[in-house]
């Protein structure tokens with residue numbers, strides 16, 4: 441706009457038509473440019489204008505119309521200036537000796553053809569308009585330019601020829617030279633527009649493909665993260681996903697001093713499981729077990745059980761632990777806050793029993809849970825490069841497992857130390873007696889009976905107990921060392 445303004449000031453006659461044409465063209469172009477950029481500074485403009493600007497900038501047709509209107513305004517301004525300029529020249533005889541009369545206005549009529557070429561460039565360069573618009577509009581501009589030259593500027597161009605080629609040697613008349621310039625510029629620019637359009641289409645396709653690939657990669661990453669979060673506890677998953685410098689074979693392990701461990705099994709499930717055609721070669725039994733375990737898993741989704749972590753299932757045995765999340769370690773040293781997670785683990789055990797009870801009611805089964813809980817130090821770690829598995833090890837885990845295996849169907853068996861801690865939370869126990877635990881000798885154990893102050897007392901032992909045949913099975917399943925303890929207890 442600045443260049444056009446300077447050129448107009450130097451070349452054009454300063455009459456009212458030129459000034460009005462210049463002012464109107466400039467005002468409209470400035471208004472259109474402003475309209476196009478309103479979207480970038482929305483707070484200074486009316487909402488309707490901002491919306492219209494957005495709509496235009498984001499639609500191909502809108503951008504095409506915008507660029508075409510700008511081109512038409514520039515071309516029209518140029519034609520008006522050309523006609524206005526031609527009015528200032530009074531035809532008189534010109535020959536090789538004609539001197540340039542500086543009082544004449546419109547001394548450089550070829551300027552308008554050069555200006556037409558500038559308008560052509562302006563109409564072709566923007567990437568946005570459609571190729572068709574880039575061809576049709578410039579063609580019309582060139583045809584009109586040639587027509588105006590022939591109709592209004594013929595004499596003026598002849599005079600310019602004579603004045604600039606004083607010796608009258610052979611030369612190409614300006615009218616032809618300028619028309620050829622316009623046609624050649626037009627052809628070259630159309631070729632350039634075509635190349636640019638093909639380039640921008642290829643770029644667009646590449647951009648789309650890159651975007652699709654990026655989305656696919658994000659999707660795969662999201663799925664991988666969800667998988668890792670499903671396989672590993674949240675704090676371990678964060679460690680693996682966040683630690684990019686981690687060596688592939690680096691072992692993750694963590695020692696804990698105060699952890700609760702729960703084993704819960706369905707002792708009569710092995711009787712129920714059979715591979716016969718009536719239950720689709722055992723598939724129905726597995727479907728049932730899957731339903732039970734999924735219901736137990738669903739309990740862990742509850743907010744109050746968010747610090748309980750499922751370790752694994754071993755057959756029909758469900759293994760869980762509490763106090764593993766380092767973020768929930770409390771600074772309060774009281775027993776109640778240190779072992780809150782252990783009481784939640786017991787709450788979880790009760791909820792598991794309720795869940796199984798409700799499945800029993802729906803499926804007319806009589807499954808019961810045999811559970812064991814223990815607390816103490818453990819070591820946790822992730823084992824394996826493929827199918828990595830988070831597990832916990834230590835004496836605490838072994839004893840918790842023994843509490844379950846030597847326990848009674850429908851009961852939660854705990855060690856004496858665990859019962860001492862849980863008493864702080866209002867749980868009441870019934871002494872079971874000494875139980876022989878491999879590697880530990882005779883351990884005094886307790887059955888959890890109820891929780892004091894609970895609206896509905898949870899009488900653990902009064903839950904549906906296993907039939908005597910089941911107890912015999914359980915006794916058979918237990919290790920020899922456990923069997924003596926179990927049978928003496930039953931007697």
Ligand SMILES: Nc1ncnc2c1ncn2[C@@H]1O[C@H](COP(=O)(O)OP(=O)(O)OP(=O)(O)O)[C@@H](O)[C@H]1O
Nearest residue numbers: 754759831832833834837838839841842878879919
């Ligand atoms: N991380 C664990 N996951 C599952 N079960 C475990 C885990 N750690 C220990 N156990 C179980 O605890 C029980 C007691 O383990 P312990 O090391 O005392 O004896 P063991 O000699 O390994 O057992 P067994 O006599 O049954 O072979 C075992 O039955 C074992 O399966």
